[in-house]
Each structure stands twice: as C-alpha cells, then as structure tokens.
Amino acid sequence: MESRIATRGKLGYLTGSIAMPTESAPTFDAWTTENLRVKGWLIDSMSPELMGRFIRLRTAKEIWAAVKKVFYDGSDESQVYELNRKAFTLKQNGQPVSKYYSMLQSLFQELDHRDPPFMACAADTDAYQKKLDRLRVHIFLSGLDPEFDQIRRNLNWISTKVLLMFAVMHNNAPILLVLSPLLMLLSWWLNVPRDHLHLMGVPRPRG
Known part of the structure; x- marks a missing residue:
C-alpha cells in the first residue's frame, strides 16, 4: 500500500508531511478530499473484520499509525x-x-x-x-x-x-525434449559437464 500510494503522489498523507490545514484555510476542502481518497485506499485494502477497527479514524495518517502499532513490532x-x-x-x-x-x-x-x-x-x-x-x-x-x-x-x-x-x-511438456538443445548450450556457458547431462537423458552432440 505504501508503494501504491507513493506512486500516486500521496505519501505525505500517510507520513504527515502534507499537514492538515486549519478549517478556515482555502486549501482545507482540497486537503479533506485527498485525505478521504487515501483513507479509502487503506480501508478498501482491509478485510471486512478489520475495517471496523480503523474506519472511524479521521485521517489517513491516523489509520497508518494505528495499523503499524497493531501489526508491526519494529522488525520484519x-x-x-x-x-x-x-x-x-x-x-x-x-x-x-x-x-x-x-x-x-x-x-x-x-x-x-x-x-x-x-x-x-x-x-x-x-x-x-x-x-x-x-x-x-x-x-x-x-x-x-x-x-x-x-x-x-x-x-x-x-x-x-x-x-x-x-x-x-x-x-509441463516433456522436459528433456523441450530443453535438450538449450541445456547443451547452457552446459557450455555454465561449465556443466556434458556427460552429466547425458546421464539425465540429454543426447550427446554429434561430431
């Protein structure tokens, strides 16, 4: 979700770098619209039983912080x-x-x-x-x-x-019939002995 939101230029709504303006600011309505959009992306990615735990939080940043607190312990x-x-x-x-x-x-x-x-x-x-x-x-x-x-x-x-x-x-085709020519080339490229491939059923080259 972080990658998807970042590629849409909205990561600041998760990190808080795009701060919520005051309600009297001319940008408040636009910020609210975008915050709801990002909040919707987060909620829509959750299973129904999880949605109820986070849907009432006001901002996408609050949801992101709450999810990290519940599911992420600081390590992977x-x-x-x-x-x-x-x-x-x-x-x-x-x-x-x-x-x-x-x-x-x-x-x-x-x-x-x-x-x-x-x-x-x-x-x-x-x-x-x-x-x-x-x-x-x-x-x-x-x-x-x-x-x-x-x-x-x-x-x-x-x-x-x-x-x-x-x-x-x-x-799922017969593997040796499909790959015999390729394996012979790879055996030269990767220094795999041809006799070893022959023991698997790959035919020896002529000449």
Whole structure:
C-alpha cells in the first residue's frame, strides 16, 4: 500500500508531511478530499473484520499509525517467518512448473527485500548468496510433482542456474525434449559437464 500510494503522489498523507490545514484555510476542502481518497485506499485494502477497527479514524495518517502499532513490532520477523513458511510448504500440485516457480520466486523476492544480508566483505556476501541460491533450488525441487524425481536424483550434476531455467522455460511438456538443445548450450556457458547431462537423458552432440 505504501508503494501504491507513493506512486500516486500521496505519501505525505500517510507520513504527515502534507499537514492538515486549519478549517478556515482555502486549501482545507482540497486537503479533506485527498485525505478521504487515501483513507479509502487503506480501508478498501482491509478485510471486512478489520475495517471496523480503523474506519472511524479521521485521517489517513491516523489509520497508518494505528495499523503499524497493531501489526508491526519494529522488525520484519513475523513477515519473514510467514514468507519462509509459505516457501517451504509451497507445492506444484499439478500446476505448470512456470507458474509454480513464479509463485516461489515472488516469495523469495519479498524475503530478499525484508531480510537482506548485511556483510562488510563482498566475498562473504557472494558466499552467502551462493548458499542461499542452493537452498532455494532445493526448496524448488522439493515442491515439484513426482514426475520430476529423476531431476532430484541427479541434483549433484546440475548447476543452480540450469535448474532454475527449467522452471522458466518448461510448461509441463516433456522436459528433456523441450530443453535438450538449450541445456547443451547452457552446459557450455555454465561449465556443466556434458556427460552429466547425458546421464539425465540429454543426447550427446554429434561430431
């Protein structure tokens, strides 16, 4: 909501930087109209059972402050927990792999926003990111439907980037028929041994 309101040039109604003028000021009516507009955006984003707790507050700033007081404890710990829970329990359940991956990627992007790494050393940051990417590949694979068991069994032979390409390019068609040419190109680009791909069923190149 903060992003949506900010892109409409109304963030000041949440922060208070666009202060309420006195009732005798010529700008009071215009301010009231815009305040009600922003207040409406906030209220409309709530479930019916929450609306009653905030709808009688006069200004959008008061609503924003009350919501933060009730639901935000000064950290993102509860949100990070919920995002991690969703990521670890998300399953493909017959959906196209591309849709399943897109849902998972949205959770990961939100986690990166709420829980960024804070490290002074660039090498440590890179090492952490590689470890995190590996974990997320494992989460992705664990949620795939049973027909992808072969990929899981050959996990040690496939790079992280190739695995993620599966989800981007594949839409529940026979995966090796669709991706064999692409995988051969990626094996050269990412230094994945071609023999390892062959063991997954990708044909060896001729010549």
